[in-house]
Amino acid sequence: MHCSLEWQKLKEGRGESSNDGAMFIEKSGVYLFLFCLKAFPFDTQLLLIMLRLLGNVAEVKELRCHLVSGECLTALSQLLNHKNLEVSYSASRIISLIASEEPETWFYQTSFPRFKVLKQLGEAIDRWNLDAKFVTNYRSLKPILQLLRCPEDIPEVQLWVVWTLANLTNVNPAKYCPLLMEEGGIQMLCCSRFNSATLKISIGTLSVSVMRIGIIIFIIFLFGFQTCL
Numbered sequence: 001m002h003c004s005l006e007w008q009k010l011k012e013g014r015g016e017s018s019n020d021g022a023m024f025i026e027k028s029g030v031y032l033f034l035f036c037l038k039a040f041p042f043d044t045q046l047l048l049i050m051l052r053l054l055g056n057v058a059e060v061k062e063l064r065c066h067l068v069s070g071e072c073l074t075a076l077s078q079l080l081n082h083k084n085l086e087v088s089y090s091a092s093r094i095i096s097l098i099a100s101e102e103p104e105t106w107f108y109q110t111s112f113p114r115f116k117v118l119k120q121l122g123e124a125i126d127r128w129n130l131d132a133k134f135v136t137n138y139r140s141l142k143p144i145l146q147l148l149r150c151p152e153d154i155p156e157v158q159l160w161v162v163w164t165l166a167n168l169t170n171v172n173p174a175k176y177c178p179l180l181m182e183e184g185g186i187q188m189l190c191c192s193r194f195n196s197a198t199l200k201i202s203i204g205t206l207s208v209s210v211m212r213i214g215i216i217i218f219i220i221f222l223f224g225f226q227t228c229l
Helices: 002-013 018-026 029-039 044-058 061-067 070-079 085-099 103-109 114-127 142-149 155-171 173-182 185-191 197-201 203-223
Strands: none
Touching: 018 029, 018 044, 018 061, 029 044, 029 070, 044 061, 044 085, 061 085, 061 103, 070 085, 070 114, 085 114, 085 142, 085 155, 103 114, 114 155, 142 155, 142 185, 155 173, 173 185
16 A cells, blocks of 8 residues: 555656656666566556556657566566456556557567567457446547557557547547547548558457447537537
């Protein structure tokens, strides 16, 4: 419990700017994450706090390279199979952000197989319940939407984006439907080219995700934001 409180203080004391993230990296935050993960493997509350903080760091493009290590990627890929769905989701968020970088970033810094992590990511998403409610709260969808610009040869990341948007707009439409429109999400979805391989990863999950987003967007266009409130 004490360790969880300390990480919570650390999370509250760190914003999402590159300076705050750089301070976390400089103070051996990744090492501390791996140490606590080994020391308290069954503390779900601690896991979630650490993963949220690490996710904020991963959102800063310039800092993602510091998360590309064999030990860190091994830990994150193992957490994809965690029995707690939010732990699995939080780990997938970090992996998706890292994987959106150029392949060279990955290959130059670790020999950990990229294709293996991406395969595990796709398999994990396929197991999730689309109606799940998470504590994770997005103030902006831009970090998610930006992943739509990742190369088409990373369908697992595309799948994560679509699943996340479908989940958010389904579980909390009052907040995320207007936010999706305000931040240009509809245009980005319409202009994005989805890799056909994405359908092969998870036909059920992806098709339901796309349909739900499509229906919600259609309703918004017809009747305005009040429909979602």
